Amino acid sequence: MLRIALPKGRLKKTVLQLLGPQAPDAEALSSRKLLLTQGPLEFLPLKDADIPIYVERGGADVGIVGSDVLNESKADVLEPLDLGFGICKMVFCGKPHTSLAALHASGQLRVATKFPRTTLRALQQRGLMGDLIPLYGTIEVALLTGMATAIVDLVETGRTLQENGLVVLEEVAPISARVIANRASFWLRRHEVDAFLQLLSTRANEAGYAHFPLL
Amino acid sequence: MKCFPFPPSGSSDRLTSATAAFRRIERQLLTCFEASGFEEVHPPLVDDAFAFAFAGEELPKIIGPDGQILALRADFTGPIARMAASRYAKQENPLKLSYVGPVFRYRNGFREFYQAGVELFDAPPEEASFQVVQLALHALEALGLSPFVVLGSNAILHALLPHADETLRLALSRKSHSQLQLYCTTNKLPENIAAALHALLSLAGSADVLSRAEHMLPPPCKMPLLALKALISRLPQPCVGVDLALVRTPSYYNDLVFDVFVQGVPKAVAGGGRYDALTQRFGAQRVAVGAAFDLEALCSLEAPCPTQAPGPSGVS
Numbered sequence: 001m002l003r004i005a006l007p008k009g010r011l012k013k014t015v016l017q018l019l020g021p022q023a024p025d026a027e028a029l030s031s032r033k034l035l036l037t038q039g040p041l042e043f044l045p046l047k048d049a050d051i052p053i054y055v056e057r058g059g060a061d062v063g064i065v066g067s068d069v070l071n072e073s074k075a076d077v078l079e080p081l082d083l084g085f086g087i088c089k090m091v092f093c094g095k096p097h098t099s100l101a102a103l104h105a106s107g108q109l110r111v112a113t114k115f116p117r118t119t120l121r122a123l124q125q126r127g128l129m130g131d132l133i134p135l136y137g138t139i140e141v142a143l144l145t146g147m148a149t150a151i152v153d154l155v156e157t158g159r160t161l162q163e164n165g166l167v168v169l170e171e172v173a174p175i176s177a178r179v180i181a182n183r184a185s186f187w188l189r190r191h192e193v194d195a196f197l198q199l200l201s202t203r204a205n206e207a208g209y210a211h212f213p214l215l
Numbered sequence: 216m217k218c219f220p221f222p223p224s225g226s227s228d229r230l231t232s233a234t235a236a237f238r239r240i241e242r243q244l245l246t247c248f249e250a251s252g253f254e255e256v257h258p259p260l261v262d263d264a265f266a267f268a269f270a271g272e273e274l275p276k277i278i279g280p281d282g283q284i285l286a287l288r289a290d291f292t293g294p295i296a297r298m299a300a301s302r303y304a305k306q307e308n309p310l311k312l313s314y315v316g317p318v319f320r321y322r323n324g325f326r327e328f329y330q331a332g333v334e335l336f337d338a339p340p341e342e343a344s345f346q347v348v349q350l351a352l353h354a355l356e357a358l359g360l361s362p363f364v365v366l367g368s369n370a371i372l373h374a375l376l377p378h379a380d381e382t383l384r385l386a387l388s389r390k391s392h393s394q395l396q397l398y399c400t401t402n403k404l405p406e407n408i409a410a411a412l413h414a415l416l417s418l419a420g421s422a423d424v425l426s427r428a429e430h431m432l433p434p435p436c437k438m439p440l441l442a443l444k445a446l447i448s449r450l451p452q453p454c455v456g457v458d459l460a461l462v463r464t465p466s467y468y469n470d471l472v473f474d475v476f477v478q479g480v481p482k483a484v485a486g487g488g489r490y491d492a493l494t495q496r497f498g499a500q501r502v503a504v505g506a507a508f509d510l511e512a513l514c515s516l517e518a519p520c521p522t523q524a525p526g527p528s529g530v531s
Contacts, residue, residue: 058481067393074323076482079391080416176393183483184476187363187456190420212392213417 001042002185002192005055005063009048011086011177015064018083018203041196052077052180061185062196068154068175072115078186081179081197084209088156090118090172093140094149100169103149104128112142113152122152122172140164225325236514237329240358241315244331244508247354251346253313253333258294260316261285267293268465268493273320287319290465291332292490292505299336300499309338310501315510332487332507336494341442343504344471344489345449351475351485351506352454358513360477362485363454366447367461369488370439370470371432375411376404383412387460390416407433418459422447425457439470446471467493471504477516484512 006024007015016023024036024043036043044060051063052075063077066086070079092100092111103109109130113119116134123130133148142148143166152172155161161168179200186193204211222228229237245255264276264286274286288294291314303310315331333350335343348364355362372379372387386394392413399409414431418424425444429437447455463472463486472488487506494501 056481077389079389079394082391082393178391178393182481183474184481187365187476188478190456212396213413 001037001040002062002189002196003042003044003060004196005051005060005065006043006045007048007051007063007065008045009066011048011064011066014085015177018085018200018207020203022199040192049073055180055182058182058184060182061189062179062181062193064177064179064200066175067173067178068115068118070178070180071118071173074117076183078181078183079178080181080186081201082212083177083179083200083204084211085204085207086175086177088154088175089168090115090152090175091155092122092169092172093151093153093155093161093166094143094169096165096167098149098169100126100128100150104130108149110148111150111152112139112148114139115152118172119152126170140166223325226327233514237510240510240513241331243358244354244510245313245315247350247357248313248331248333251311251333251350251353253311253335256295256298256312256314257316258288258291258298258314260288262288262294265496266297268296268467268490269293269320270465273322275319275321275325288317289320290318291316291330291507292334292467292493293496295334296336296490296493296501296503297497299334299501299503300494300497303336304499309343310334310336312336329510330507331510332505334503334505336501336503338502338504340470340489340491340502340504341445343502344442345446347487347504347506348446348450348471348473351473351487351508352450354508355475355477355485360484360516361454363456363476364450365456365458365461365474365476366443367458367472368439368443368470369462369468369472370442371415371436371459372462373469374435374439375408375415375433381466384462384464384466387412387415388462390419390460392416411436415460418457420457422452422455422457424459428459442471463488473506479516480512482509482512484509 022041024038028036046054048065048069051065052070052073054060055063055077056075068090109128110133111119111130112133112135114135116132119132135142139151139153143151144164179197181193201211264274264284267289269289274289277285279285295312299310313333318328318330320326335347352362352364383398386398395412411432418428425440428440461472467490468488469491470489473486474483475485477484485506485508489504491502
């Protein structure tokens, strides 16, 4: 039985819609059960950040996860399908009329983020040195209080930024939902994994998502 | 001074039952290697940092008393290639060497890995590749496992793009179309090359992938495809897969590469490939192919489940 890691975070609703009749039923989802069986598939609802590690270590054969979480993870997994939804951007934000280069030059670059590895990589790629402030909650507050001079965060509509008088300084990476697979499962359960990828690819196609690779 | 009662992160004590399991697997592998004519060698634990196939940040380095850069053994292949290029330079027959022991690398912190493997120098490439892949399968079968081998060729990537960097290799190894597309756009790769690279990602499956590949990939890829086809025709079909996006680290593999999986282990338990240019580093030219086995991964299958591991008093 193919075991699938399901995200409990922001992608949950769309993933369940996409799975349609193959998704675990509402009753099972709201129960206290940790492993949900639906036909030939077994679902494992998990905290998003845990999904890459479950898939790498074989706790699940495949998983669906945002590339924001995937880029932040060290897990060594296959990433055979970009589902083309859950689209947003990982960006550097700050107060208006500032730039990363200027903050760097004045020695005032202090970056708060929930994505420390992604941020460190982005700083290194740009040849910037700064103080990294890893946080778990709302990041914008760090900027408003002056604790940080820039933040790295996900931006979907940009409304939170706008309401707080903040702007996007630079783009780090485009983000979307990905299907990931365990390296051994990909080969040892190839037909099941293939069928699952095919199913999601077809559904993403029907839903009009700009998924990749195209059918 | 009181000392912390456990080894530091990345190192671990192997207790009695795990050690017994380890030895059992190690012995079985060495018996298998020996039956195929491989003789065991043992390169030093501390060596010239430049002798290793792995390099850079992954090497746990030591500065010697004269300022030379030394490192804890990061792999067996580099030092054994050096032996082939120096100590065994005059041997005319194919050179068949095997090894077993720990290697050390920084990978998410300090780590000790235990490996066993074989290296075959100077044998006709087609035959040698077959022998080593077959040995990898037989050795795992002898352990009571049903191995599945996935074959690829770095020569195909080389034919498409002679200077593939780490970013590209990572995108291919993860089968990530999105990362690959980003790479192709950023580096302004010609459309036909980008299309061929994307095709590599979808060229994974059973042996018939190779026939599809002939139509999808440009002519320079033909030779390595034919070599793979010849190799696969000699292996038992149900346990063979083809993955043309298979890239392995380190990057010295120049042609055939392979990974071997077994049920119950979430990563490859063995792997290897051809490294025909590595001996050049030590002033010789000896074509070579090798395979390494991950003993920890194989031991995880044995599931020793000790009755009760002796713990220090006061720690529950």
